[in-house]
Amino acid sequence: MAQAAVEPGLIGEYEERFASSKRMHERAAQSLAGGIAHDGRFIKPFPIYVDHATGAYKWDIDGNRLIDYAMGHGSLILGHNNPEVMAAVHEASGKGTHFGSGHEAEIEWAEKVVELIPSAELVRFTASGTEATLLAMRLARAYSGKPSILKFEGHFHGWNDYLIKGEKPPFESPSNPGVPDEVGRTVAVLPADDLGMVEERLTQGDIAAIIIEPSGGSWTSIPLEIEFLQGLRDLATRTNTILIFDEVITGFRWSPGGAQGRFGIIPDMTTMAKILAGGFPGGGVAGRADIMEGLLFKDDAAWNSNRKVIHPGTYNGNPVAATAGYTCLGICANPEIQIYCDNLTARLRAGMNTVLENRGIDGCVWGESSVWHVILGYKVPNRAAGDLRAPEGIPSDVLKASGKAGLNTPLAIAMAIEGVDLFNGGGLLSIAHTEEDIDFTIEAFDKSLTRMQADGLV
Numbered sequence: 151m152a153q154a155a156v157e158p159g160l161i162g163e164y165e166e167r168f169a170s171s172k173r174m175h176e177r178a179a180q181s182l183a184g185g186i187a188h189d190g191r192f193i194k195p196f197p198i199y200v201d202h203a204t205g206a207y208k209w210d211i212d213g214n215r216l217i218d219y220a221m222g223h224g225s226l227i228l229g230h231n232n233p234e235v236m237a238a239v240h241e242a243s244g245k246g247t248h249f250g251s252g253h254e255a256e257i258e259w260a261e262k263v264v265e266l267i268p269s270a271e272l273v274r275f276t277a278s279g280t281e282a283t284l285l286a287m288r289l290a291r292a293y294s295g296k297p298s299i300l301k302f303e304g305h306f307h308g309w310n311d312y313l314i315k316g317e318k319p320p321f322e323s324p325s326n327p328g329v330p331d332e333v334g335r336t337v338a339v340l341p342a343d344d345l346g347m348v349e350e351r352l353t354q355g356d357i358a359a360i361i362i363e364p365s366g367g368s369w370t371s372i373p374l375e376i377e378f379l380q381g382l383r384d385l386a387t388r389t390n391t392i393l394i395f396d397e398v399i400t401g402f403r404w405s406p407g408g409a410q411g412r413f414g415i416i417p418d419m420t421t422m423a424k425i426l427a428g429g430f431p432g433g434g435v436a437g438r439a440d441i442m443e444g445l446l447f448k449d450d451a452a453w454n455s456n457r458k459v460i461h462p463g464t465y466n467g468n469p470v471a472a473t474a475g476y477t478c479l480g481i482c483a484n485p486e487i488q489i490y491c492d493n494l495t496a497r498l499r500a501g502m503n504t505v506l507e508n509r510g511i512d513g514c515v516w517g518e519s520s521v522w523h524v525i526l527g528y529k530v531p532n533r534a535a536g537d538l539r540a541p542e543g544i545p546s547d548v549l550k551a552s553g554k555a556g557l558n559t560p561l562a563i564a565m566a567i568e569g570v571d572l573f574n575g576g577g578l579l580s581i582a583h584t585e586e587d588i589d590f591t592i593e594a595f596d597k598s599l600t601r602m603q604a605d606g607l608v
């Protein structure tokens with residue numbers, strides 16, 4: 151869906167408030183493709199450029215303070231510059247940033263993952279979440295000897311050639327520029343609400359693994375029923391298909407043991423990144439030992455040269471990221487961390503829904519755990535509940551696109567003017583956020599709607 155045009159009133163104020171960012175964007179576009187480093191950071195007319203951050207806040211290059219709901223794209227559940235993580239990182243980086251050898255920090259990191267994530271018997275680290283899902287698919291294909299992967303409409307698993315299929319609406323689009331059709335043919339995409347279709351597809355016998363965001367597509371944008379997850383688990387067990395939970399967002403956020411810990415539904419393999427590496431670049435795959443053992447070297451030359459799963463990667467298990475990671479996971483092992491963030495986010499969702507209710511504006515704020523999304527311009531029959539897991543009656547392609555479509559661009563601009571940085575039409579919280587930040591945000595939302603009403607947008 152195209153971004154909505156923003157009316158001049160809001161744009162004018164935005165350009166004035168963030169004048170240095172406007173200039174920096176013009177400069178950036180001369181050397182940095184599109185002036186950005188991540189598609190998700192694109193916003194019209196220009197993104198805000200940040201100078202520094204601490205706790206729940208970041209300051210742009212004009213000195214404006216913003217309450218941050220991007221939080222390192224979800225990696226900073228402890229807030230910016232958590233003192234314990236930073237102290238550990240300073241010490242580690244003083245010892246060297248890359249040994250090109252094994253080291254204790256990567257072992258401590260793996261031990262923490264095995265301790266916390268129920269499905270983790272063995273772990274292998276990667277440099278990102280995209281690489282983690284890539285490796286998980288390779289391991290599953292090698293283990294099963296089957297070529298295909300089953301994924302779900304609107305579920306995001308990074309930008310690798312395979313799993314980008316069916317990620318954005320229209321989900322059935324055959325067009326993925328740069329991805330060969332042959333690659334796309336090894337990935338099946340289904341809606342995440344029809345177990346019968348999944349069962350039917352599995353009968354073709356070519357599916358090595360099913361991969362899913364256990365939160366629903368794009369961290370609850372497209373809600374998912376727990377019964378569907380449980381049904382998938384049962385089907386996968388019955389058909390001997392590997393079930394992969396992509397816990398890049400939910401890992402250590404939904405509970406210390408991720409979504410699988412929260413729901414008690416245990417996959418065969420788990421992919422992780424973000425919180426895993428404590429705000430530093432890093433990812434990982436964990437899972438059943440018999441599948442992970444595909445990575446092992448054996449006293450068998452034929453295995454090593456023909457059947458072992460290949461996995462190099464310069465930055466795998468980097469000592470600085472490993473140190474940030476195990477320090478962060480050590481803190482996240484305390485369930486009070488997730489409970490605090492969940493409660494605060496419930497307060498935010500409820501407060502924002504009350505604002506919509508009081509103003510009689512169509513729309514909804516929803517989410518689960520410590521994430522939230524907003525959509526404006528849609529009648530939501532069940533909004534009265536205040537704190538919703540799912541807006542009923544809005545099609546999944548609309549929900550998926552809502553972060554950057556419709557009224558969410560002018561809303562993001564209005565919220566920035568009010569001192570709040572949204573992330574893809576919503577956000578993710580941290581222990582650095584306070585009740586005062588939440589109340590400030592609810593008020594900023596109210597004021598933003600006033601601005602949008604003044605521009606005739608709502």
Ligand SMILES: Cc1ncc(COP(=O)(O)O)c(C=O)c1O
Pocket residue numbers: 223278279280281283306307308309363396397398399423424433
């Ligand atoms: C569920 C999920 N999987 C995979 C990824 C890809 O991770 P990365 O951006 O580290 O490559 C993301 C990134 O947002 C994600 O949300």
